[in-house]
Amino acid sequence: xxxxxxxxxxxxxxxxxxxxxxxGRLLGFLPEEMQLSALSPERENFRPMIxxxxxxxxxxxxxxxxxxxxxxxxxANPYCVACRLNRTVPDLGNAASVLLWRRIETAKHRLVYGxxxxxxxxxxxxxDRERGIAFDFLSGSSAPGAGDGSVTTGHRSGVITIDxxxxxxxxxxxxxxxxxxxxxxxxxxxxxEIGHYYWDLLVRDTVWHAxxxxxxxxxxxDYSEALSSYYANGAPAGWQxxxxxxxxxxxxxxxxxxxxxxxxHIADTLETAGALGLRTRPQVSEGKETDFRACDPGDFDALMxxxxxLTVAVNxxxxxxxxxxxxxxxxxxxxxxxxxxxxxxxxxxxxxxxxAPAR
Numbered sequence: 001x002x003x004x005x006x007x008x009x010x011x012x013x014x015x016x017x018x019x020x021x022x023x024g025r026l027l028g029f030l031p032e033e034m035q036l037s038a039l040s041p042e043r044e045n046f047r048p049m050i051x052x053x054x055x056x057x058x059x060x061x062x063x064x065x066x067x068x069x070x071x072x073x074x075x076a077n078p079y080c081v082a083c084r085l086n087r088t089v090p091d092l093g094n095a096a097s098v099l100l101w102r103r104i105e106t107a108k109h110r111l112v113y114g115x116x117x118x119x120x121x122x123x124x125x126x127x128d129r130e131r132g133i134a135f136d137f138l139s140g141s142s143a144p145g146a147g148d149g150s151v152t153t154g155h156r157s158g159v160i161t162i163d164x165x166x167x168x169x170x171x172x173x174x175x176x177x178x179x180x181x182x183x184x185x186x187x188x189x190x191x192x193e194i195g196h197y198y199w200d201l202l203v204r205d206t207v208w209h210a211x212x213x214x215x216x217x218x219x220x221x222d223y224s225e226a227l228s229s230y231y232a233n234g235a236p237a238g239w240q241x242x243x244x245x246x247x248x249x250x251x252x253x254x255x256x257x258x259x260x261x262x263x264x265h266i267a268d269t270l271e272t273a274g275a276l277g278l279r280t281r282p283q284v285s286e287g288k289e290t291d292f293r294a295c296d297p298g299d300f301d302a303l304m305x306x307x308x309x310l311t312v313a314v315n316x317x318x319x320x321x322x323x324x325x326x327x328x329x330x331x332x333x334x335x336x337x338x339x340x341x342x343x344x345x346x347x348x349x350x351x352x353x354x355x356a357p358a359r
Contacts, residue, residue, distance in 0.1 A: 001015055001110065001113065001114075001268055001271060001272045001275070002034075002271060002272075002275045003272075003275040003276065004017075004035065004036035006020040006022065006023060006025060006027070006038050007037060007038045007049040007050055008020065008023050008025045008038045008049065009022050009023040009025070011023065013027065013036055015029070015036065015109075015110065015113070016068065016106060016109075017036065017068070018062075018065075018068045020038060023038075025038040025039065026038070026039045026046065027039065027068065028046065028048065028056065028058060028068055028069065028070040029068055029069045029070065029109075030048055030050070030051050030056070030069075030070055031069060031070075031080065031081045031082070031112075031116060032051070033050060033051045034113070034116065034117065035050055035051065036068075037049055037050045037051065037070075039056075042055050043055075044057075045057045045073040046058075046070070048070070054072060054073070055072070055073035055074075056070040056071065056072060056073055057070065057071060057072075057073050058070060058071075059071055059078070059079050059080035059082075059083050060078035060079050060083070061079065061080075061083045061105065064092060064098060064101075064102070065102060066083075066098075066101060066102050066105040067080060067082070067083055067105060067109065069081070069082055069083070069109070081112065081116075081122060082108060082109050082112040083105075084124045084126060084127075085108075085112070085122075085124050085125075085133050085134065085135050086134075086135050086137070087125065087134040087135060087136050087159070088135075088136040088137060088138060089101055089137050090137055090138075090139055090164050091139070097139060097164060100164050100165075100167035100168060101137060101164065101167070103167040103186060104137055104162060104164065104166075104167050104186060106186075107185075107186035107187040107189075107190055108135065108190055110187055110190075110268070111187065111190040111191060111194060111264075114191075114264050114267065114268045115194070117267075117268075117271070117297075118267060118297065118346050118350065119346075119349065119350030120198070120346065120349055120350070121201070121349065125158060125159070131158065131201060132158060133158055133160065133194075133197060134158060134159045134160070135159075135160050135161075135162065136159060136160070136161045136162070137161075137162050137164055138151045138161060138162070138163065138164060139151065139163075139164045139165070140163050140164075140165055151163040151164070151165070153166060153189055153193065154193065155193045155194075155196035155197060155257075157200070158197055158200065160190075160193045160194065160196075160197065162186075162189060162190070162193075166186055166189060167186060172184055172185075172186075180246070181245075181247070182324070182325075182328040182329075183245075183327075183328060183329075188261060188265075191260070191261035191264040191265065192257045192258060192260070192261040193257070194260070195256060195257035195258070195259075195260030195261055196253060196256075196257050198260060198345070198349075199253065199256050199257070199260075202345045202348070202349055203256070203345065208341075208344075208345060208348075211341065212252075212256070212341070213252070215337065215338055215341055216252040216255045216256050216259075216338065217251075217252035217255065218252060219251070219252040219253050221251060221252065223251055223253065226250055226251040227250055227251065227254075229250075230247070230249065230250035230251075234246065235247075235249040236249060240330055240332060241332050241334060242332065242334045242335070243255060243258075243335065244258050244259055244262050244329055244331065244335045244338070244339075245258050245329065255338070256338075256342075259335070259338045259339055259341075259342055260342050262329070262339060263339050263342040263343060263346070265327075266303060266304075266307050266339070267297055267303065269307075269310065270292055270295045270297075270303060270306050270307060270310065271295075271297070273292035273295075273306070273310055274292040274293040274294075274295055277293065278292050278310075279291040279292060279293075280309050280310070280312075280313050282309075282312075288309075290305070290306055290309040290310070292306050292310065294306070295307075298347060300339075300340050300343045303343070304331075304336065304339075308331075311326075311327040314326045314327065315327060315328075
């Protein structure tokens with residue numbers, strides 16, 4: 001995630017900001033420009049201080065404090081490119097559900113930002129019923145305003161379901177403990193589940209399919225049986241040599257989705273480190289300086305050359321505060337090969353779209 005600044009007063013801004021804390025200007029994110037812009041009132045609309053300066057209005061979900069993205073003033077669709085992916089949202093008459101939904105939207109917007117930055121296709125199911133994305137944010141028995149049935153976070157044919165209860169920190173911490181997952185976040189859920197969608201879009205029945213099976217395994221293995229076996233027996237001994245997480249051992253599809261999620265973790269976190277101007281130079285005899293501004297998202301070796309030193313730094317910082325590792329994973333050579341495969345998919349999709357990653 002990049003950093004932004006107010007074009008009116010120069011104040012540093014963050015992705016979710018809706019108002020400049022220094023000058024009071026309203027702010028809106030422009031997805032075509034990938035910039036957060038200060039806004040000037042223009043009749044019933046707004047004119048951004050950057051970009052083409054055309055009149056814009058807020059996404060309809062801004063009325064619920066759930067979005068700060070903009071749409072053209074003359075657009076027929078009242079929702080932004082991120083919110084038009086929603087098919088089902090929680091009960092907006094329930095204040096507790098709306099609070100959790102706002103947290104979900106924060107994570108989802110960060111996901112969409114990352115996908116757009118990498119030049120990946122982001123199409124709503126309302127625009128493409130066969131190959132588009134749809135999000136269902138549903139409440140199970142543990143969520144405010146709960147229905148009678150349970151909700152399983154997952155993906156099926158482009159439809160991604162997120163249990164609203166996962167936005168509750170206490171519920172998510174309990175799930176993390178019960179499922180022995182060292183890393184469980186809302187953003188992590190989104191990045192994992194969207195990986196299943198992009199497998200369907202970029203791997204299934206393409207020139208990549210055979211290579212996928214060689215590297216990740218045969219996805220034709222019975223999925224339900226594989227998951228049942230994993231939950232009954234856990235990951236096999238020595239799984240760290242070939243998989244990025246224990247859950248990745250469950251099935252080839254889960255291995256891919258976990259690897260895809262880690263690739264998005266890497267790309268976004270390195271952009272943040274670069275935007276902050278961070279660099280590391282460990283004070284040891286063989287310490288080498290790494291400038292994270294030089295991590296080109298199109299160069300896999302540059303990405304990984306920056307990622308390893310960054311994880312060493314942040315894990316040590318966390319430990320100094322008595323916290324668990326921020327990134328509790330080991331990237332073996334086999335896992336690095338799988339991440340390189342995902343990188344190749346992303347670069348191929350970007351070239352097919354005829355563009356370059358957004359900066």
